[in-house]
Amino acid sequence: CDSCFGPINRVEHVRQVKRMQSDAHNATYGPTRALEWGQLNFLHTTDTHGWLEGHLKETNYGADWGDFVSFAAQMKAKARELGVDLLLVDTGDLHDGAGLSDSTDPDGEVSNIVFEKLDYDLLTIGNHELYLADVAYQDYNEFSKFWGEKYLTSNVQILNPNTSEYEYLGNQYRHFTTENGLRILAFGILFDFTGNANVTRVTPAETMVNETWFVDAINTSDPVDLFLLIGHNTALPQDGTGTFQFVHDAIRNVHPSTPIQIFGGHSHIRDFVVYDEASTALESGRYCETLGWLSMSGFSKNSSGYTGVSAPEGVPAPSRKATNTSLAPWNYSRRYLDWNRLTFEYHAIGSQTNRTFDTQAGLDTTSELKSFRAQLNLTDLYRCAPQYWCMSCAEFNSSGSIYSLLTEALSSVVVNSTRADKSRLTLVNTGSIRFDLHKGPFTHDDSFIVSPFVDIFMYIPDVPYSLASGALDYLNQYGSVWKRDNLNPMPLPAQDSCIDPFLAPMSEMKARDPHAGHSRRQTVELTQGYITTDAFGTDGDDTVHSEIPSYSYPHFFQAMGGFRAMEVPPTCIQSEVLEYLGDGYSETDASYYIDESFSTQSYLPLFVQQSELFQKNINNCTIY
Numbered sequence: 361c362d363s364c365f366g367p368i369n370r371v372e373h374v375r376q377v378k379r380m381q382s383d384a385h386n387a388t389y390g391p392t393r394a395l396e397w398g399q400l401n402f403l404h405t406t407d408t409h410g411w412l413e414g415h416l417k418e419t420n421y422g423a424d425w426g427d428f429v430s431f432a433a434q435m436k437a438k439a440r441e442l443g444v445d446l447l448l449v450d451t452g453d454l455h456d457g458a459g460l461s462d463s464t465d466p467d468g469e470v471s472n473i474v475f476e477k478l479d480y481d482l483l484t485i486g487n488h489e490l491y492l493a494d495v496a497y498q499d500y501n502e503f504s505k506f507w508g509e510k511y512l513t514s515n516v517q518i519l520n521p522n523t524s525e526y527e528y529l530g531n532q533y534r535h536f537t538t539e540n541g542l543r544i545l546a547f548g549i550l551f552d553f554t555g556n557a558n559v560t561r562v563t564p565a566e567t568m569v570n571e572t573w574f575v576d577a578i579n580t581s582d583p584v585d586l587f588l589l590i591g592h593n594t595a596l597p598q599d600g601t602g603t604f605q606f607v608h609d610a611i612r613n614v615h616p617s618t619p620i621q622i623f624g625g626h627s628h629i630r631d632f633v634v635y636d637e638a639s640t641a642l643e644s645g646r647y648c649e650t651l652g653w654l655s656m657s658g659f660s661k662n663s664s665g666y667t668g669v670s671a672p673e674g675v676p677a678p679s680r681k682a683t684n685t686s687l688a689p690w691n692y693s694r695r696y697l698d699w700n701r702l703t704f705e706y707h708a709i710g711s712q713t714n715r716t717f718d719t720q721a722g723l724d725t726t727s728e729l730k731s732f733r734a735q736l737n738l739t740d741l742y743r744c745a746p747q748y749w750c751m752s753c754a755e756f757n758s759s760g761s762i763y764s765l766l767t768e769a770l771s772s773v774v775v776n777s778t779r780a781d782k783s784r785l786t787l788v789n790t791g792s793i794r795f796d797l798h799k800g801p802f803t804h805d806d807s808f809i810v811s812p813f814v815d816i817f818m819y820i821p822d823v824p825y826s827l828a829s830g831a832l833d834y835l836n837q838y839g840s841v842w843k844r845d846n847l848n849p850m851p852l853p854a855q856d857s858c859i860d861p862f863l864a865p866m867s868e869m870k871a872r873d874p875h876a877g878h879s880r881r882q883t884v885e886l887t888q889g890y891i892t893t894d895a896f897g898t899d900g901d902d903t904v905h906s907e908i909p910s911y912s913y914p915h916f917f918q919a920m921g922g923f924r925a926m927e928v929p930p931t932c933i934q935s936e937v938l939e940y941l942g943d944g945y946s947e948t949d950a951s952y953y954i955d956e957s958f959s960t961q962s963y964l965p966l967f968v969q970q971s972e973l974f975q976k977n978i979n980n981c982t983i984y
C-alpha cells in the first residue's frame with residue numbers, strides 16, 4: 361500500500377490521497393446533525409499521545425493533524441461569520457503512544473513541531489510530559505516558550521538549573537478577553553500526579569487553592585465573565601484521581617453564579633459532567649480518535665463584556681440547562697466528533713460547495729508530517745500481522761487478546777543469553793500496553809503503538825518457584841502504582857475470536873452480531889465505535905456507532921519461561937515485587953536482565969521480526 365506507507369512529500373499528492381480517503385469514508389455512516397453553536401464555543405483535544413498521523417489502519421479515525429489544522433481554521437472562520445467566539449483547548453499527554461512522538465530522543469522533538477501548527481488558545485500539561493527529566497525540560501525550554509501565556513500549569517513547577525529555584529513550567533493563570541469581549545480567567549490543573557521526575561513538583565489542587573497567588577487571582581477586582589479550568593484531570597470528580605472539584609468549589613465560594621467551564625483528560629474517555637447549574641466539564645477521549653465540542657449561551661450584553669451575536673443565525677443553538685431545576689441563564693451542548701475528514705468536512709463546510717476544505721497550512725502540515733515520518737523510518741515495513749489482537753474486545757488471554765500474543769513474545773524474546781538455560785517468570789503491568797495490534801502491515805511505527813514505554817526489564821535471580829508463582833496474584837490484588845486506571849467496563853459474554861472492529865466488513869460483523877448496523881436506527885453500515893452515556897444522556901456521539909465488545913483484564917500479566925528465576929519488568933513495578941517477596945530480598949537483588957536499554961518498547965518488534973506468526977511476504981499484506 362504505497363500511498364499509505366511510502367514517503368509522500370508533494371502537496372498535490374497529499375491532496376489526491378485525502379480526496380480518496382474522504383471518498384472511501386463517505387461510503388460508511390457519518391455525522392448527520394449540525395453542531396449547536398452558542399455565544400462561546402470550544403474545540404477540545406486531549407491525550408493525543410503522538411497520534412498526529414491519525415489512525416492509518418482505522419478509517420473512522422483516519423484524519424491527520426493537517427486535516428485538523430484545516431478544520432480548526434475553517435471553524436474559526438465560521439465562528440467569525442456567525443459573530444461568536446470559538447476557542448481551541450488541549451489538556452495534555454502529548455507523548456508515549458506513537459512513533460512520531462516516541463522515536464526521537466527526547467520524545468516529542470519532532471511531534472511537538474507538528475502539534476504546534478494548530479492555533480490553540482489554551483493548553484495545559486499532562487503527566488506524560490513529566491515522567492522523564494529531559495522531556496520535562498524540553499517542555500519548559502521549548503514547548504512552554506512557544507505557547508507563552510497560553511500554556512497554563514497552575515500547579516506544576518520545575519527546577520531552574522541556573523537559579524536552583526522552582527519555577528512554573530508555564531503560566532499560573534491567564535486573564536484574557538475573547539474576540540467578542542468575554543473576559544475569561546483560566547487555570548491549568550494537573551491531577552495529583554506523583555510519578556513525576558524529581559526535578560519537577562506537582563502541588564495537589566487541594567493545597568493550591570489555598571495559596572496566596574490563587575486566592576488573589578480569583579478575588580481579582582477585574583471583571584470575570586467565565587472561569588475556565590483546563591486540566592489533565594478527569595472530568596468526573598469522584599473517580600479517585602480527579603481534583604477539579606477542589607478548584608471548582610474554591611471559585612464557587614467567591615463567585616456564586618459566574619459560569620465555570622471545565623475541560624479534562626487523562627482517563628481517555630468521552631465524558632460530560634455537570635458540577636452545578638453554571639458549571640459543566642467535558643472530556644474528549646484519546647489518541648486523535650475524538651474531537652470534543654462544547655457550546656454555551658446565556659451571556660447578557662448588560663452584565664457581561666460580550667459584544668458578539670446573541671443567537672447566531674442558520675445554526676442550531678445550545679438548548680439544555682445543566683440541571684433540570686436550573687434557573688440560571690446558561691444553555692449548553694456537547695458533542696464527541698469522530699476524528700475523520702468526513703466529519704470535519706461535514707461540520708466545517710457542510711453543503712457550501714463554493715468552499716474547499718483544505719487550507720494551505722493544513723496541506724503543508726500533512727506534507728511535513730509525512731516527511732518527518734519518512735525521516736524517522738516510521739514507514740519501514742517489518743512484517744505482516746495475520747490477524748487483529750486487541751486489549752479489550754476479546755476475552756483476556758483468548759486467541760484474539762493482545763495479552764496472548766505478548767505473553768508469547770515475552771517468553772520467546774526477553775531472554776538473557778547467558779541465562780537462557782534458566783527458567784523465568786516475566787511480569788508486566790497491563791497499563792504499559794496502550795493499543796491494539798491491527799491486522800496488516802507491521803511498521804516501525806507499530807513498534808511504539810502497542811508498547812511505547814521505555815520501562816527496563818529488571819530481574820531477581822534464583823527465586824524459588826513456590827514463592828515466585830504467587831507474585832502475579834499478589835500484584836493484581838495489591839499492586840497499585842502502575843495498575844491501569846479502572847476504566848474497562850464489566851466483562852461481556854465470552855467470545856473466541858476477534859475481528860478487527862473498525863475494519864471488518866458488515867457481513868463479518870453480522871456473523872458475530874446479528875444486530876450490527878441496526879441497534880439505534882434502521883440504516884446501513886454503522887461502524888463499530890464509541891457509544892457514550894454522559895450527564896446529558898446518549899446523544900453525544902456525533903456519529904452513531906454499533907457496539908464494540910468489551911472485556912475486562914487484570915492490572916498485571918505474566919509470561920513463563922521456567923521457574924527458577926524471576927524477571928521483573930519494568931523498573932516501576934520492582935518495589936511492589938520486592939514487597940511481595942518480603943524478608944531476604946531488597947533492591948540490591950534486582951539488576952538489568954538483558955541490559956540497561958532493553959525495555960518494554962524493545963520486545964514486540966523483535967518478536968515480530970522473528971516469529972513465524974508474522975508473514976515475511978508482504979505482497980498480500982492488506983489491512984482487511
Ligand SMILES: Nc1ccn([C@@H]2O[C@H](COP(=O)(O)O)[C@@H](O)[C@H]2O)c(=O)n1
Nearest residue numbers: 453487626791792813815842843844845
Ligand atoms: N513509564 C511508564 C509510564 C506510564 N505507564 C502506564 O501509563 C499509565 C498512565 O498513562 P495515562 O495516559 O493514563 O496518563 C500509568 O498508569 C501506567 O499504567 C507505564 O506503564 N510506564
Ligand SMILES: [Zn+2]
Nearest residue numbers: 407453626628
Ligand atoms: Zn493519556
Ligand SMILES: [Zn+2]
Nearest residue numbers: 453486487626
Ligand atoms: Zn494522563
